[in-house]
Amino acid sequence: MTLDLNLIRSHFPALRRPVIYFDNPGGTQITQMALDRMVHYLTLHNANHGGAFATSRESDAVLEMAHQAVADWLNAARPDEIVFGANMTTLTLHLSRSIARTWQPGDTIVVTRLDHDANISPWVLAAQDRGCRVRWVDFHPEDGTLDLDDLARALEEKPRLVAVGYASNALGTINPVAKIVSMAHAVGAWVYVDAVQYAAHGPMDVQALECDFLVCSAYKFFGPHVGVLYGRYDHLQALSAYKVRPAPNDPPGKFETGTQNHEGIAGVLGALEYLEWVGRTFGAAVDQPTLAVYSGRRRTFKQAMLAIQAYEANLSRALLDVLEAIPGVTVYGLRDRARLAERVPTVSFTLAGWLPQAVATALDQAGIYVWDGNFYALAVTERLGLEGKGGLVRVGPVHYNTPDEVQRLGDALARLVRQA
Incomplete structure (x- = not known):
């Protein structure tokens, strides 16, 4: 069983707002x-x-x-x-x-x-x-x-x-x-x-x-x-x-x-x-031999997080695909689709000709919330030579986000490129 996104999203009151929350690395929405x-x-x-x-x-x-x-x-x-x-x-x-x-x-x-x-x-x-x-x-x-x-x-x-x-x-x-x-x-x-x-x-x-x-x-x-x-x-x-x-x-x-x-x-x-509910509802499909060492709620928690991890691997793939199709986008970090297990779906990028804050501001006007700057990972932006250039744009879906929202991000970025 894959995650039922309608059921998952019903547990988050904030998701009734008609916007896309990709600011999750700075703080997820709270469950009911x-x-x-x-x-x-x-x-x-x-x-x-x-x-x-x-x-x-x-x-x-x-x-x-x-x-x-x-x-x-x-x-x-x-x-x-x-x-x-x-x-x-x-x-x-x-x-x-x-x-x-x-x-x-x-x-x-x-x-x-x-x-x-x-x-x-x-x-x-x-x-x-x-x-x-x-x-x-x-x-x-x-x-x-x-x-x-x-x-x-x-x-x-x-x-x-x-x-x-x-x-x-x-x-x-x-x-x-x-x-x-x-x-x-x-x-x-x-x-x-x-x-x-x-x-x-x-x-x-x-x-x-x-x-x-x-x-x-x-x-x-x-x-x-x-x-x-x-x-x-x-x-x-x-x-x-x-x-x-x-x-x-x-x-x-x-x-x-x-x-x-x-x-x-x-x-x-x-x-x-809430995570225990996710494990009880969706965890059986990702049961693995490695879970045999756990029992009761500890096992249910592990099933929940494995179900979330499996779903989010597809979000990571979709997000990388969408971003790399946009002219002028440079994605930082792991991009190898064979190594998605080595990353969470937190992806940072720059867009040629645009300051990161300008990208975040434009996406906000499209109802898409993302972060810009260094996110207190100052050593990262310094090492990449981006701290004096406004840092990065960061997109971070979690398991309540959808592939459609990822595509809408790509459409919004494509419009920015055409407008420029």
């Missing part, structure tokens, strides 16, 4: 199940943590359900390996301070030029504070893939930490994270994975990856503006948290500083309940 969870929380269970009364107990129960749901989604070993926060950037800035306390002057920290700056600057700033060296790993400009030979050379310096993205938010490249983790662990380095751009597009298993930390944001996978961090329990337990004194001394509470966004966390639960 997440909205329902948020309203239900605020109207029935709204209270602070730890009170000796009913609504506080009910509030805590919702938050515990959300921790467990994320643990099941990521296949974490236990729910207290899940930390909620404002967003990926804030969580990373917070945790980087704790991790940096374990470094010594002269230690090496590895970052990559393919990453979002939220997985670069926190580590660069922490390295400066601790007198550590930052080693940058390059990517191949011709296809947007990480330079694994350069990574291997960086690992010869025995770094303390490797910060790497699961998928590039600018070029769509999926990095071979399991291989990178194995390479890094062989020299004793921890690995901090930014999965923000990948989370909406494919299955994740933190135990199989053996990563030390993985972070994402729910507003990139159909929920509200809440950040989600996975950390190995032994790491979270051992690290010193920057927190107020009465806060818990054990994870996840020691890192969930202040009063959390309870209604937002309830919304994360709703977003994952």
